[in-house]
Amino acid sequence: MSSDKIDADKLTSLPSPLRRKLLLGMAALPAVGLLPRGALAQALPTDAVNTTKLAVTDSTVKVGILHSTTGTMAISETGSVQAEKLAIAQINEMGGVLGRKIEVIQEDGASDWPTFAEKARKLLVEDKVAAVFGCWTSASRKAVLPVFEQYNGMLYYPTFYEGLEQSKNVIYTGQEATQQILAGLDWVTKEKGAKSFFLIGSDYIWPRTSNKIARKHIEMHGQKVVGEEYFPLGHTQFNSVINKIKLTKPDVIYASVVGGSNVAFYKQLKAAGIDLNKQVLMTISVTEDEMLGIGGENIAGAYACMKYFQSLKNPNNEKFVAAFKKMWGGESVIGDVTQAGYLGPWLWKLTAEKAKSFDIDKIAAASAGIEFTGAPEGYVRIHENHHLWSKTRVGRARTDGQFDVVFETADLIEPNPFPKGYQ
Numbered sequence: 001m002s003s004d005k006i007d008a009d010k011l012t013s014l015p016s017p018l019r020r021k022l023l024l025g026m027a028a029l030p031a032v033g034l035l036p037r038g039a040l041a042q043a044l045p046t047d048a049v050n051t052t053k054l055a056v057t058d059s060t061v062k063v064g065i066l067h068s069t070t071g072t073m074a075i076s077e078t079g080s081v082q083a084e085k086l087a088i089a090q091i092n093e094m095g096g097v098l099g100r101k102i103e104v105i106q107e108d109g110a111s112d113w114p115t116f117a118e119k120a121r122k123l124l125v126e127d128k129v130a131a132v133f134g135c136w137t138s139a140s141r142k143a144v145l146p147v148f149e150q151y152n153g154m155l156y157y158p159t160f161y162e163g164l165e166q167s168k169n170v171i172y173t174g175q176e177a178t179q180q181i182l183a184g185l186d187w188v189t190k191e192k193g194a195k196s197f198f199l200i201g202s203d204y205i206w207p208r209t210s211n212k213i214a215r216k217h218i219e220m221h222g223q224k225v226v227g228e229e230y231f232p233l234g235h236t237q238f239n240s241v242i243n244k245i246k247l248t249k250p251d252v253i254y255a256s257v258v259g260g261s262n263v264a265f266y267k268q269l270k271a272a273g274i275d276l277n278k279q280v281l282m283t284i285s286v287t288e289d290e291m292l293g294i295g296g297e298n299i300a301g302a303y304a305c306m307k308y309f310q311s312l313k314n315p316n317n318e319k320f321v322a323a324f325k326k327m328w329g330g331e332s333v334i335g336d337v338t339q340a341g342y343l344g345p346w347l348w349k350l351t352a353e354k355a356k357s358f359d360i361d362k363i364a365a366a367s368a369g370i371e372f373t374g375a376p377e378g379y380v381r382i383h384e385n386h387h388l389w390s391k392t393r394v395g396r397a398r399t400d401g402q403f404d405v406v407f408e409t410a411d412l413i414e415p416n417p418f419p420k421g422y423q
Helices: 010-012 018-034 075-094 113-126 138-151 175-192 205-220 239-248 261-271 288-294 315-328 338-354 358-364
Strands: 060-067 101-109 132-136 155-157 171-172 195-204 224-231 252-256 280-283 303-306 380-382 393-397 404-409
Touching: 060 113, 075 101, 075 132, 075 288, 075 338, 101 113, 113 132, 113 138, 113 155, 113 288, 132 338, 138 155, 138 205, 155 239, 155 338, 171 338, 175 205, 175 303, 175 393, 195 205, 195 239, 205 224, 205 252, 224 239, 239 261, 252 358, 261 288, 280 315, 288 338, 338 380
Parallel strands: 060 101, 060 132, 132 155, 155 171, 195 224, 195 252, 252 280, 280 303
Antiparallel strands: 303 393, 393 404
16 A cells, blocks of 8 residues: 555545445554554465465465354444454455455354354364454353364454463453453542442353452452352343342442343343442443443443443544444444454454464464554553553443543553462
């Protein structure tokens, strides 16, 4: 792509399909312009960049997208699919990876962990994809991890998660627990004078482990947990626990309910008379994606602790949001995991071009230190433990389904998936 300016008059005179394609390419330019020198690498011979029989030809490279597009987790995972496809479209518009256009094979994990493992095996063994962008829940990631390690695949995993994991075969583009949890707890303690917490989450590894970390941090600082409850994925009856919350009167409801259960939980909180403009609630699981289903009027006033909000004010994000809405519609929204999903294909591209190879071992070895200055959340860098350095932010939910950012850490937080004192 030439660095010369594109003549707007000439562009508008082009046939509309071509004009749309060029405009999509231009939407990618802000990110492209921030890529390191050499990122637009020329094509190398296939036998040089693919020594392990991956699905790479002289002109194409196949990747997998593996998310739930059906079941209770579809409300959360659909945005990740959209973001990954946007990134891939933008990358293809600028020439692809190592001179090869990306072709996508998409599979549905169907909110079922054995299905995720089965589909991961298909993508790696039958389709021989060079990378997979996927999973959301820790249960799905835990289900596929042995498959990726057995068949030596590379997974780019976008969700904030509980930590306590590190693999050569995974790049974690969301935050690990200490990055997300500790700064948020410190903020709510300082700003709201919080001394008591009620922990509520879905019943699987991420909420339970995250709450274990949260409880230790709370108790280490002389505060107390007055209740802790878990419910199966898809659960819709929260009246009993809401009664417990009303009885214990915690300073903070600390919520890690995931997926479609959030719709019932927040609607029932409101129906029970709990006003989130008065009762402090901090969630580490509700993003703009879930708020589409919950309805802003049912969660307005709540706080969320994430690394990204759609409302972030920076040039990268403004261009990303515009490109996302252009591809997926003006009513679409972008949450934390959606943005982290967008990072995956870009980080993979940068790493492959640094390694001059699609081989998994070379990708794994080259990942540490990869920088993406075009990230919508701001500058990110891959740590040697395969997690990202990133900031943490707190947003307050609005009735329109967006967040006002009320806090962000001054510096990037180093990822620490095995924190001493919290295990």
